[in-house]
Amino acid sequence: MSIRIGIYGYGNLGRGVEAAVRQNKDTQLAAVFTRRDPAGVKIATDGVEVVSADKIEQYKDKIDVLIICGGSATDLPVQTPKLAKMFNVIDSFDTHANIPTHFKNVDAAAKEGGNIGIISVGWDPGMFSLARLYSNCILTDGSDYTFWGKGVSQGHSDAVRRIEGVADARQYTVPIQDALDAVRSGKNPELTTREKHTRVCYVVAKEGADKAKIEQDIKTMPNYFADYDTTVNFITAEEMKRDHSGLPHGGFVIRSGKTGLNGEHNHIIEYSLKLDSNPEFTSCVLVAFARAAFRLSQEGVSGCKTVFDIPPAYLSAMPHEEIISHLL
Amino acid sequence: MSIRIGIYGYGNLGRGVEAAVRQNKDTQLAAVFTRRDPAGVKIATDGVEVVSADKIEQYKDKIDVLIICGGSATDLPVQTPKLAKMFNVIDSFDTHANIPTHFKNVDAAAKEGGNIGIISVGWDPGMFSLARLYSNCILTDGSDYTFWGKGVSQGHSDAVRRIEGVADARQYTVPIQDALDAVRSGKNPELTTREKHTRVCYVVAKEGADKAKIEQDIKTMPNYFADYDTTVNFITAEEMKRDHSGLPHGGFVIRSGKTGLNGEHNHIIEYSLKLDSNPEFTSCVLVAFARAAFRLSQEGVSGCKTVFDIPPAYLSAMPHEEIISHLL
Numbered sequence: 064m065s066i067r068i069g070i071y072g073y074g075n076l077g078r079g080v081e082a083a084v085r086q087n088k089d090t091q092l093a094a095v096f097t098r099r100d101p102a103g104v105k106i107a108t109d110g111v112e113v114v115s116a117d118k119i120e121q122y123k124d125k126i127d128v129l130i131i132c133g134g135s136a137t138d139l140p141v142q143t144p145k146l147a148k149m150f151n152v153i154d155s156f157d158t159h160a161n162i163p164t165h166f167k168n169v170d171a172a173a174k175e176g177g178n179i180g181i182i183s184v185g186w187d188p189g190m191f192s193l194a195r196l197y198s199n200c201i202l203t204d205g206s207d208y209t210f211w212g213k214g215v216s217q218g219h220s221d222a223v224r225r226i227e228g229v230a231d232a233r234q235y236t237v238p239i240q241d242a243l244d245a246v247r248s249g250k251n252p253e254l255t256t257r258e259k260h261t262r263v264c265y266v267v268a269k270e271g272a273d274k275a276k277i278e279q280d281i282k283t284m285p286n287y288f289a290d291y292d293t294t295v296n297f298i299t300a301e302e303m304k305r306d307h308s309g310l311p312h313g314g315f316v317i318r319s320g321k322t323g324l325n326g327e328h329n330h331i332i333e334y335s336l337k338l339d340s341n342p343e344f345t346s347c348v349l350v351a352f353a354r355a356a357f358r359l360s361q362e363g364v365s366g367c368k369t370v371f372d373i374p375p376a377y378l379s380a381m382p383h384e385e386i387i388s389h390l391l
Numbered sequence: 392m393s394i395r396i397g398i399y400g401y402g403n404l405g406r407g408v409e410a411a412v413r414q415n416k417d418t419q420l421a422a423v424f425t426r427r428d429p430a431g432v433k434i435a436t437d438g439v440e441v442v443s444a445d446k447i448e449q450y451k452d453k454i455d456v457l458i459i460c461g462g463s464a465t466d467l468p469v470q471t472p473k474l475a476k477m478f479n480v481i482d483s484f485d486t487h488a489n490i491p492t493h494f495k496n497v498d499a500a501a502k503e504g505g506n507i508g509i510i511s512v513g514w515d516p517g518m519f520s521l522a523r524l525y526s527n528c529i530l531t532d533g534s535d536y537t538f539w540g541k542g543v544s545q546g547h548s549d550a551v552r553r554i555e556g557v558a559d560a561r562q563y564t565v566p567i568q569d570a571l572d573a574v575r576s577g578k579n580p581e582l583t584t585r586e587k588h589t590r591v592c593y594v595v596a597k598e599g600a601d602k603a604k605i606e607q608d609i610k611t612m613p614n615y616f617a618d619y620d621t622t623v624n625f626i627t628a629e630e631m632k633r634d635h636s637g638l639p640h641g642g643f644v645i646r647s648g649k650t651g652l653n654g655e656h657n658h659i660i661e662y663s664l665k666l667d668s669n670p671e672f673t674s675c676v677l678v679a680f681a682r683a684a685f686r687l688s689q690e691g692v693s694g695c696k697t698v699f700d701i702p703p704a705y706l707s708a709m710p711h712e713e714i715i716s717h718l719l
Binding site for chain 1: 407409410411413414415435487490491494511516518520521522523524525527528529530531532575650651652656657658659660661662663664665666667668671672674675676679682697698699700701702703704706707708711712714715716718719
């Protein structure tokens with residue numbers, strides 16, 4: 064019996080989940096739910112219904128796990144608890160500061176419905192969180208470093224697009240090699256925001272716009288750019304389309320720590336990702352955890368879980384004996 | 392209440408566990424068991440007993456988790472099942488091909504005793520296994536690569552020491568940079584043994600020994616060296632002591648995989664370790680999993696487990712709310 068996956072929200076992430084389901088033979092796409100007019104939403108999988116989000120209750124017995132693909136910080140705090148009352152759910156809630164509150168809300172709702180809700184699944188939070196947890200448990204005396212990129216930041220790209228005179232923009236976050244090297248050397252450096260990352264913007268200016276002013280507006284924007292060394296490149300709309308259509312991302316989680324009776328030995332644990340497509344990779348993580356949600360639910364477990372609470376074997380489609388033989 | 396740890400076997404690994412226990416405030420060293428004469432074993436912790444391995448049964452109620460620090464392929468298959476009848480146990484069994492059999496034996500013994508036994512804990516098997524499992528679950532269409540080093544291989548060092556005319560030897564396994572670069576580029580190369588690693592030996596020859604013959608004997612040794620490009624350096628006993636007393640190690644686990652409806656996007660997941668002390672790092676992993684064994688046992692769980700079966704949160708001394716707030 065394959066795991067029936069529902070997709071709630073059909074943007075970049077929803078399309079990524081659709082592709083990921085095809086790569087996981089023990090899962091199948093059951094339905095796609097949208098808040099738009101379903102007639103206007105064309106999906107890539109033949110024979111699968113696109114349904115209005117309003118009608119989701121009717122699908123209670125047709126979906127094993129619902130993957131909530133709302134990307135926004137305002138949608139998920141409402142959607143995930145609401146849907147966890149009816150379905151096993153997975154989301155990629157990524158507002159780090161609000162995770163404890165979200166956990167409590169989803170936990171109450173999921174327990175009420177007798178379902179599993181796994182929150183904050185993806186790569187950060189998600190796989191990067193796991194890298195941080197494991198390495199902190201091993202090297203108790205040490206320092207954590209997280210670097211992001213090289214990759215497209217949607218939030219920063221949007222911020223640039225809101226500047227007067229900007230027709231289109233793409234912002235890349237880039238880790239600084241010297242900072243990475245210093246961390247890897249075991250020196251435990253204290254790094255400022257400016258020392259860890261640079262920001263590189265590609266901007267299509269509107270005709271007649273004041274480019275010097277745009278550049279100045281970007282570089283001095285509080286929170287987004289003022290604390291970084293930022294490079295602004297003006298390009299044409301054609302160049303933007305040709306060279307910057309993708310959504311690559313990635314990053315590095317490094318823990319540097321000491322062991323021994325006198326802390327005489329240093330160790331570096333590093334986890335890194337280099338992703339051609341941020342939403343497709345996130346989707347693959349979501350589907351693996353959907354498998355775990357399904358299994359936990361079959362065992363009668365309910366409530367909110369995070370990546371920290373799932374035994375890794377639950378993510379795999381392979382039988383336990385095979386995992387032990389081939390991957391241990 | 393702190394977790395009372397017993398150490399069974401006091402070599403490099405046992406000493407590492409002793410140091411790791413000091414770094415984990417919720418654990419304490421309860422006793423060290425040795426097959427040697429306890430009077431001749433001096434440990435670094437005041438007020439802790441060194442006990443003959445024969446008397447271990449008397450410590451049944453004084454130890455929460457016993458960490459079995461026998462390094463050898465012949466000791467653990469006997470020791471771990473035997474001791475799992477009496478104690479919660481952890482070992483670092485590393486003969487990959489025999490893990491399924493060891494699992495079954497420990498599972499039966501641990502269940503009989505109502506205990507937990509976690510086997511094959513360390514970095515390979517251990518953390519590298521986790522890296523392989525997680526990345527395989529995420530990128531289902533891809534290839535795995537494991538590189539070891541730069542680090543001292545005890546087995547290969549021992550093999551060189553057995554050659555006629557060799558007074559002392561140290562062997563380093565070194566990953567080949569070109570191979571690493573090819574893997575990281577996403578090219579999915581097929582790599583031969585020779586293309587992945589080189590072997591570098593430092594040898595102290597006995598007086599009057601035939602160095603040319605030693606070098607020839609090393610380079611042509613089947614299984615150990617014949618399939619690799621090997622470099623042999625002759626050094627003095629003083630240089631050996633000064634430059635090669637440590638036990639550094641490490642390595643890289645890389646998965647390269649494709650996503651998208653047409654496999655159009657490539658992704659690289661990389662986990663790497665750079666360790667000044669192989670036994671001390673392994674010990675830190677053992678102590679973290681000892682915490683998990685203790686908790687599972689408190690919950691009434693029994694039987695054999697691997698790193699794949701433990702929810703990551705069980706490894707942490709932090710309360711769940713704190714893990715979620717700070718590490719997710």
